[in-house]
Amino acid sequence: MHTIAWSDQLRVLAARMGSATAVADDQGHGLSYAQLSQQAHQCAQALLARGFASGQSIGVWLPNSLDAVRCAYAIRLMGGAETPLSWSLTEPELQWCCGLAQVQAVITRAERVEQVRACGMQPLLMQDLWPAQETALSGPLPVVPASDTGRILFTSGTTGKPKGVIYTHGARWVGEQMLKATMPFVPDAGAPLLLMTPFVHGASLLTFAWCDLGGHVLLHDGVDTDKLEPLLTRGDLQAMFAPPTVLAKITQAFAGRRFTGLRCIFTGTQAMTATLYKATCDMFGPVVRITYGKSECVNPITVMTPAQTHAYFAQPTRPAGACVGWPVPGVELRIEATTEDEESEQGEVFLRAPQQCAGLIFPEGVVGHDAQGWHATGDLGFIDEVGRLVLTGRVADVIKTGGYRVNPDEIEAAQTGGALYGALCVTSLSSDYWGEVIITVAQDVQPGWEDEARQRVAALSKYKQPRLYVAVPLLARNAQGKVSRKKVSQAVLEQFTLIDGAYPSLQLN
Secondary structure, eight states, X not given: OOEEOHXXXXXXXXXXXXXXXXXXXXXXXXXXXXXXXXXXXHHHHHHHHXXXXXXXXXXXXXOSSHHHHHHHHHXXXXXXXXXXOOTTOOHHHHHHHHHHHTOOEEEEOGGGHHHHHHTTOEEEOGGGGSOSSOOOOOSOOOOEETTSEEEEEEOOOTTSSOOEEEEEHHHHHHHHHHHHHTOSSOOOTTOEEXXXXXXXXXXXXXXXXXXXXXXXXXXXXXXXXHHHHHHHHHTOOSEEEOOHHHHHHHHHHTTTOOOOOOOEEEEOSSOOOHHHHHHHHHHHOSOXXXXXXXXXXXXXXXXXXXXXXXXXXXXXXOOSSEEEEEEOTTOEEEEEOOTTOTTOSOEEEEEEOTTBOSXXXXXXXXXXXXXXXXXXXXXXXXXOTTSOEEEEEEGGGOEEETXXXXXXXXXXXXXXXXXXXXXXXEEEEEETTTEEEEEEEEESOOTTHHHHHHHHTTTSOGGGSOSEEEEXXXXXXXXXXXBOHHHHHHHXXXXXXXXXXXXXXXXXX
């Protein structure tokens, strides 16, 4: 595969679907397939006229919106390297990410123009790329070299500053075909898919795949239960993408309700606990589809269909960890034991796949995969007896305490789901005495929450049980919305001082 005919692909789709709605937002605005093609092509031509070239990084700093969709399609059509930037980025984070990706221009909204300029880049507004009046398109745009950079994403930065992730147009095309091929069903024409999470990662991937299949994407800018309730009550949705954090909000907001109509809930990005699965299944039925994807290798790496997911959670006992299903065709996985425990079946997960990134961007330059093309994921896990991947934690998150190596995910899984607290995070504080002190940090707490949390880990080995408990108004998260153990630890130390020793304690600053 030497070239990608993005323009031809969209024009054929628009000719087939015509006036059917492709994408709509939560304000009641929409784009038909014909309008999406017309407007994306006009934006692409405007970018080419401004001198942007195939493979060149173009920043997109927009919330979930029709503009975000137009930009994503337009940059792909003209062969640029779409560089989506989380709307929640701070100015230093924006400068860091754009510096890594060598972004010179950022498409954004008027309220962010000065921040873009302050970071030394050229701001572009959508009206800057829009012709004064709609113009006829002369023909398809040129095909795009498959080897050119087609997208630059950023890692979550949970263990340090984010790294850039380079995707070629060829890898992007393969990933989209694999995502469509592993859909649980082909959507009916106009079937709505609800996307509430940032367009930066999963929402955009599903938008391209769902629209290619003729469906209708409904973009909401965040989880608004007032807007969500009528959709669920009427049964208007065929599918929605909801990672565990979103499912937790929904099942808590509508506790005791039962909704019908959804054929699939796409989920991933974090572990699905048995407690959360039961709450979701009670509310929507057995419609949860689990996948595994990473910034460095987009979905789908592994897949577990709704029926397979339900069968897994229906088992009377399950091993510790998060089962994410079987690798899809073309994806290879291997487990590499750590040097400290070479006999263990668990270890770091390595993968090799046709849709994985071409390399990572560090301040020092671009680093590729090893000579055989394997990518070290940084995830810990094992392959179970039927070939499924089970994730057990992160290499960087392993806590070394009192001479033991402890996986905080195991403790979190045991403590999650308590009645007297909401979301929680198990992390550590540096200690001269212990090496690291295990600590549980929770939000939305009620009196007695510590005793409940302690009781839920009473069966674990003593060295795995947290020594300290802290309540916070809100757990610290990264730009992608994931709880950051590093940031949670930092937030605790901003409020408290660790009194070290055999029986550590916290003293309010």
